[in-house]
Amino acid sequence: MRTRITELLGIDYPIIQGGMHYVGFAELAAAVSNAGGLGIITALTQGSPANLAREIERCRAMTDRPFGVNLTFLPAVNPPDYPGYVRAIVDSGVQIVETAGNNPQKWLPALKEAGITVIHKCTSVRHSLKAEAIGCDAVSVDGFECGGHPGEDDIPNFILLPRAADELKIPFIASGGMADGRSLVAALALGADGINMGTRFIATVEAPVHENVKQAIVAASELDTRLVMRPLRNTERVLVNAGVRRLLEKERALGYGITFQDIAPEVAGVYPAIMKRGEMDAGAWSCGMVAGLINDIPTVKELIDRIMQEARSIVSDRLGRLSALLDVPETAAA
Ligand SMILES: Cc1cc2nc3c(=O)[nH]c(=O)nc-3n(C[C@H](O)[C@H](O)[C@H](O)COP(=O)(O)O)c2cc1C
Numbered sequence: 001m002r003t004r005i006t007e008l009l010g011i012d013y014p015i016i017q018g019g020m021h022y023v024g025f026a027e028l029a030a031a032v033s034n035a036g037g038l039g040i041i042t043a044l045t046q047g048s049p050a051n052l053a054r055e056i057e058r059c060r061a062m063t064d065r066p067f068g069v070n071l072t073f074l075p076a077v078n079p080p081d082y083p084g085y086v087r088a089i090v091d092s093g094v095q096i097v098e099t100a101g102n103n104p105q106k107w108l109p110a111l112k113e114a115g116i117t118v119i120h121k122c123t124s125v126r127h128s129l130k131a132e133a134i135g136c137d138a139v140s141v142d143g144f145e146c147g148g149h150p151g152e153d154d155i156p157n158f159i160l161l162p163r164a165a166d167e168l169k170i171p172f173i174a175s176g177g178m179a180d181g182r183s184l185v186a187a188l189a190l191g192a193d194g195i196n197m198g199t200r201f202i203a204t205v206e207a208p209v210h211e212n213v214k215q216a217i218v219a220a221s222e223l224d225t226r227l228v229m230r231p232l233r234n235t236e237r238v239l240v241n242a243g244v245r246r247l248l249e250k251e252r253a254l255g256y257g258i259t260f261q262d263i264a265p266e267v268a269g270v271y272p273a274i275m276k277r278g279e280m281d282a283g284a285w286s287c288g289m290v291a292g293l294i295n296d297i298p299t300v301k302e303l304i305d306r307i308m309q310e311a312r313s314i315v316s317d318r319l320g321r322l323s324a325l326l327d328v329p330e331t332a333a334a
Contacts, residue, residue, distance in 0.1 A: 001308065004171035005194035008117060008138060009096060010066050012036030013308055014194025015184070016173055017201045018121070018140065019070020019098055020148075021045050021286070022275035023209055026055050030062035031206035031300035040068045040098055045271075049084035056092040068096035068119075073104065075234065082107065090114040098140065101149075103127075105134045121175065121196075123151030125163045128172065138171045139164075140196045146176025147199045147225075147288030149236050157190070165191025179293040181310020185319070199288040205299045210278030213285075214297050222292025228284050229263070231256045239287035241280055243270070 003014045015037035029039030046052040100121040120131040121140040128139045141164045143157030144150045174187035175196035203217045247266040270283030
């Protein structure tokens with residue numbers, strides 16, 4: 001399948017694995033790239049630029065296909081060593097970077113000078129247009145249903161994607177709620193050039209997370225996510241659990257006067273406990289509504305092959321049958 005995104009990234013299928021904290025390690029990124037998609041290592045999860053450089057090397061040893069690095073710009077009192085991470089990416093020769101969070105403008109000259117293709121993840125049309133204007137090569141458009149940070153506009157993908165298609169000139173990828181061949185065909189129909197998946201890729205054999213996390217996604221329905229941190233304008237969609245219930249209770253009690261310190265026990269540094277040790281009530285972890293569409297734990301290759309096969313048969317069978325309507329002679333139609 002050829003789209004502007006497969007051409008831009010040099011991949012076989014327009015399927016990307018978005019950066020994910022404590023999930024985006026070399027094992028998953030390499031598996032996605034080897035299966036014909038684009039795998040992405042999450043920079044900040046590695047803890048330091050030197051560790052990121054090592055993780056990139058590990059990934060290279062596992063795949064000779066293109067893969068990328070996610071660099072998330074967070075609002076932080078003590079920001080991570082972003083110049084160091086950018087240097088590690090450039091020095092490693094990685095050719096694709098997914099930026100997310102704040103505007104990446106400050107870092108674009110260094111990345112573009114190194115010939116790196118930059119995909120910026122946005123949750124609105126206005127941020128997508130800004131990304132296009134400052135020279136990003138593509139955007140990943142994250143709808144309200146997405147796992148992680150959907151922004152503050154709450155526009156679902158059935159509206160957001162065609163709006164993006166109407167406005168953008170650069171290619172874009174549909175992100176949030178994508179799970180199967182139906183998602184891919186729908187995303188292409190709405191004007192996207194491919195799909196980005198987070199939650200779906202966690203429930204795979206190769207995802208380097210505790211089995212409890214995968215089982216929690218399989219067990220969850222589309223009703224089981226919650227939005228947290230809205231009063232801090234840092235909204236995150238997470239899977240409901242005891243930690244999230246505690247957090248929401250604090251939000252109800254403290255209202256808009258709440259501070260990050262009030263909820264730190266439920267959100268700060270909880271990912272290792274959840275992702276590595278499988279302590280599922282330790283706190284809030286990102287998960288999309290798409291959990292309702294996830295019922296198994298295939299290998300990454302099985303998943304990607306299945307998505308492509310399903311997409312092909314939707315186009316040839318279901319949509320093919322509908323297109324027979326177009327063959328009705330005009331006189332008969334009249
Ligand atoms: C557990 C988890 C952690 C995530 N961490 C990050 C992150 O560190 N940086 C980032 O840009 N996006 C992060 N995301 C968002 C994903 O890259 C992707 O945009 C999102 O999951 C798409 O929605 P979906 O889960 O419905 O597929 C995370 C998502 C999940 C589920």
